[in-house]
Amino acid sequence: MKAFVLDRYGQKGGLRLADVPQPELRGDEVLVQVHAAGVNLLDAKIRDGEFKLILPYRLPLILGHDVAGVVVQVGPDVRRFTPGDEVYARADDFRIGSFAEYVPVKEASLARKPSNLTWEEAASIPLVALTAWQALVERARLQKGQKVFIQAGSGGVGTMAIQLARHLGAVVATTTGSSNLALVKSLGADVAIDYTAQDFEDVLHGYDVVLNSQDGKTLAKSLRVLRPGGQLISISGPPDPAFGQQIGAPGFVKLLMRLLSAGIRRKARRQGVDFSFLFMRADGTQLGEITRCIEAGAIRPVVDRVFAFEQTNEAMAYVETGRAKGKVVIKLK
Structure with missing residues (x-):
C-alpha cells in the first residue's frame, strides 16, 4: 500500500511517499480502507520529535490520527463491525497511520460514520x-x-x-x-x-x-x-x-x-x-455519543481545506501556519 513515512525525527523536508506492507491485524482490530484522513498539529509535533518522551515511537513511522473509511477486514475477536461498514476513528497511540491507504483500528476506538457527513467531514471530527x-x-x-x-x-x-x-x-x-x-x-x-x-x-x-x-x-x-x-x-x-x-x-x-x-x-x-x-485518547463509545450530536444537528464539522493524498506534506505545512479555520483534511478516495 502507499503511505507517507517518517524516517527520522525533525524531518522538516517532509514525509516520504513509499510503498509499504499492508498492516497486519491484531485480534481486537479492524482494517479500515482510508477514504479521508484529518491532519492535526499533533502529527507535526510527533514528526519534529516533541513527543519522544511521552510517545516513544519506533521509526520508520506512518503518521495520521484521524480516519474515515470502510471496514475491509476484522480480527477474530471483533463483534460489532463487519466488512463494508462505514466508520471513523481517532487511531490509537502506537497504532497511528492514517496517512496511508489502510490503517488498523481497535474495535473499542471505532464508531460508525455519521450518516449526514461526507468522508472528508467525518475525517475532520475524531481527535x-x-x-x-x-x-x-x-x-x-x-x-x-x-x-x-x-x-x-x-x-x-x-x-x-x-x-x-x-x-x-x-x-x-x-x-x-x-x-x-x-x-x-x-x-x-x-x-x-x-x-x-x-x-x-x-x-x-x-x-x-x-x-x-x-x-x-x-x-x-x-x-x-x-x-x-x-x-x-x-x-x-x-x-x-x-x-x-x-x-x-x-x-x-x-x-x-x-x-x-x-x-x-x-x-x-x-x-x-x-x-x-489533558492528552486526549481514542474512545469509540464517546465518539458514538458525538455521532449522535452530529446527526441531531447540535455539532457540525468545520473544514478549511481538503488536500489530495499526494499533497500530504503541503497539508501538514498549512496546519503549521496556524491559519486554518477548523480542520484540514487529506482525501484518498
Missing part, C-alpha cells in the same frame, strides 16, 4: 471532538448555566468545543482574530474577543472552566479569569504528575513532568483553582 468531549464532559463535567472560556475558537478543537459547550447549555466565551468573529458566533459563542484588540483578562471574570490551548503566558493569565474552585484544563501543556501516572511513564519522565508543571500548579493552588493537563 478534536474527542478532545472537547474529554475536557468539557468527562473532566470538567460542564453544567447548564456555567461559564466556559475556550481559547482559539476558530481552530480545530475550538470549533468543536464551542458547539459542544453550547449544546450542554453553558455560556461560552472565546478568542479569535477579527476575520473569524462571525464564525465563532455562528458556532455558539456568546462572547467573542478579538485578541488583536482586547486582552481576554480584561473582559472575562468569574468563569467556571477554561480550556487552554495556547502558550505559557496565556496559561498563567487564564488562572485570573476563573472563580475560586474553577478548573483550568490545558491541552497544550505542561504535562502534570497525574498524566505521568496515567501513561505509566518512567520515573525520570514523571520527575520532569512534575518540574515542568510545578509553577502553574503552585499558582493554581494559591488562587483556589484546579489545574490539570
Whole structure:
C-alpha cells in the first residue's frame, strides 16, 4: 500500500511517499480502507520529535490520527463491525497511520460514520471532538448555566468545543482574530474577543472552566479569569504528575513532568483553582455519543481545506501556519 513515512525525527523536508506492507491485524482490530484522513498539529509535533518522551515511537513511522473509511477486514475477536461498514476513528497511540491507504483500528476506538457527513467531514471530527468531549464532559463535567472560556475558537478543537459547550447549555466565551468573529458566533459563542484588540483578562471574570490551548503566558493569565474552585484544563501543556501516572511513564519522565508543571500548579493552588493537563485518547463509545450530536444537528464539522493524498506534506505545512479555520483534511478516495 502507499503511505507517507517518517524516517527520522525533525524531518522538516517532509514525509516520504513509499510503498509499504499492508498492516497486519491484531485480534481486537479492524482494517479500515482510508477514504479521508484529518491532519492535526499533533502529527507535526510527533514528526519534529516533541513527543519522544511521552510517545516513544519506533521509526520508520506512518503518521495520521484521524480516519474515515470502510471496514475491509476484522480480527477474530471483533463483534460489532463487519466488512463494508462505514466508520471513523481517532487511531490509537502506537497504532497511528492514517496517512496511508489502510490503517488498523481497535474495535473499542471505532464508531460508525455519521450518516449526514461526507468522508472528508467525518475525517475532520475524531481527535478534536474527542478532545472537547474529554475536557468539557468527562473532566470538567460542564453544567447548564456555567461559564466556559475556550481559547482559539476558530481552530480545530475550538470549533468543536464551542458547539459542544453550547449544546450542554453553558455560556461560552472565546478568542479569535477579527476575520473569524462571525464564525465563532455562528458556532455558539456568546462572547467573542478579538485578541488583536482586547486582552481576554480584561473582559472575562468569574468563569467556571477554561480550556487552554495556547502558550505559557496565556496559561498563567487564564488562572485570573476563573472563580475560586474553577478548573483550568490545558491541552497544550505542561504535562502534570497525574498524566505521568496515567501513561505509566518512567520515573525520570514523571520527575520532569512534575518540574515542568510545578509553577502553574503552585499558582493554581494559591488562587483556589484546579489545574490539570489533558492528552486526549481514542474512545469509540464517546465518539458514538458525538455521532449522535452530529446527526441531531447540535455539532457540525468545520473544514478549511481538503488536500489530495499526494499533497500530504503541503497539508501538514498549512496546519503549521496556524491559519486554518477548523480542520484540514487529506482525501484518498
